[in-house]
Amino acid sequence: MSVVKLPDTITVSPSQVRDTAARIGISVPNSEDVDAYCILISGLDACVALIDAEDDYVPHLDLQRFPRVDIHRPTAAENAAEYNAWAYKVQIVSTSPADRVGPLAGVSVAIKDTVNIGGVPSLLGTDVFSKPFVPAYDATIVTRILQAGGTIVGKAACENFSVAPTSFTNAHANVQNPLAPGYSAGGSSSGSGALLCAGTVRVAIGGDQGGSIRLPASYCGLVGLKPTFGLVPYTGIASLSAIIDHTGPMSRTVLDNALLLNAIAGKDGLDDRQIDAPAHGAVDYYTPLLAYQSDPKAAVKGLRIGLLIESLTFAGLDPRVVDKVKEAANLFRALGAEVVDVSIPMHELGGAIWTVANRQAISEQALRAQNPRLGVHDVALNQELSTWTQDKFDKLQRHNPAATNAFLGGQYLKDKYPGMTDKAINLSRKLKDAYQAVFTNEGIDLLILPCTPTIANYTSSASDGLMDKMAKTIGITQNTAPFNVSGHPALSLPIGILSVIEPGREADAHLKLPVGLQIVGGLFNESLIYRAAFAWEQSYNWRQL
Secondary structure: OOOOOOOOOOOOOHHHHHHHHHHOOOOOOOHHHHHHHHHHHHHHHHHHHHHHOOOOOOOOOOOOOOOEEEEEOOOHHHHHOOOOOEEEEEEEOOOOHHHHOOOOOOOEEEEEOOEOOOOOOEOOOOOOOOOOEOOOOOOHHHHHHHHOOOEEEEEEOOOHHHOOOOOOOOOOOOOOOOOOOOEOOOOOOHHHHHHHHOOOOOEEEEEEOOOOOHHHHHHHOOEEEEOOOOOOOOOOEOOOOOOOOEEEEEEOOHHHHHHHHHHHOOEOOOOOOOOOOOEOOOOOOOHHHHOOOOOHHHHOOOOEEEEEHHHHOOOOOOHHHHHHHHHHHHHHHHOOOEEEEEOOHHHHHHHHHHHHHHHHHHHHHHHHOOOOOOOOOOHHHHHHHOOOOHHHHHHHHHHOHHHHHHHHHHHHHHHHOOOHHHHHHHHHHHHHHHHHHHHHOOOOOEEEEEOOOOOOOEOOOOOOOHHHHHHOOOOOOOOOOHHHHHOOOEEEEEEEEEEOOOOOOHHHOOOEEEEEEEEEEOOOOHHHHHHHHHHHHHHOOHHHO
């Protein structure tokens, strides 16, 4: 790599060169070489000074068109009355007459707290920041929602750094399931799920790296879509790992889900993962569903739906959930679809591929702010993440050992198994091809499988031991995480309810909580997923099944 600038002043000392080398396990024994590096690396300081003198280049924040009103954090008591589901509240609606009559006119929207809303602090569910991160611009999807006439009413609380499938890790307060306070609302888009379940907002934005849209949807009886990788721009959203970051719509109905996807899907010219995505507004996911309102069966008649048999056999799966999924398959048959068993043996490896492909990236992003993507970067957030202390680690472990386990595991993987992450990423393409083959070669239109292996579990507390907390998370993403590395669109749809049978919670046996069915389609085939989900939803009442 060439040197573009030599310094006017030597700013790097020999001890800094030696200390830097020692941190990567090497030394520079020759003193003349050390002196040379002092000159060469001082050139970096000179380049940094030039960059630092420039204004940052991020999307323009139009406060005249999209003014922020009443930005505030609810008091603990106020938030507790709303299931601890808020991070911040704000009112934003476009002042443009054209926007205000758009397709989302009058629709209240909650935005996951990982998503940038300019001027509104992002807590990210954690208490490790030395000062609040306040984004300087709106995420692309926020701008699009406002342009479509939506009313943004706040930022929904999320799990600590979004690394948790349960709703017990937010450092400020555990998000509660409105159907059964004390039970998980799912994670990491827990606040979005709780606000929708409680009827506080009409639609919400979630984020999904391993199931974090679909898990709250499953636990709270909602519709949650993880779109095809790259369909919805991730610009202006805190990243975990660039190859699994997804954002998408959450709602109480399929129609509302499709309506929100219409507003946010499509290229934005900034997210480098959108190579295959259609243009913004090029695909209408909502209007075609209206044609099936009078005859829902027509939406699925003749479709060939595959019941993924490998999804029904892993350890920890409640057999009652399997029964509910098979019942849902039979109800699809009653609507006129052909339902057949489908075997994709590699599905069983999907969780391991997801783990190894992303654990190191998540660790590097969180511990060292290493994000090798093009597009828009959040400088202040990455500066905060670049330095970790024992106090930060202790705070994070107290609330969310799933995150600290990911950080430590990522470094362990990097040190002990160099190159294994690369092999797992290669195998993620093989997994994608294995799923895609059933759609392109075997005449299968859609796959169905359980979303979560059980209904929502009961909360853990900060005082519980590390393994007691982790026990609540094991196996939850077994059927969801594979589609984050394969990139396939996957939707959770409520299909029934089950009684609580959790050990130690015998007093709650009268409680009944939702079961989620996952519907998976071919790449960029969200429209077909919506057809099947809409037909089922319009034909059956999951609360009575």
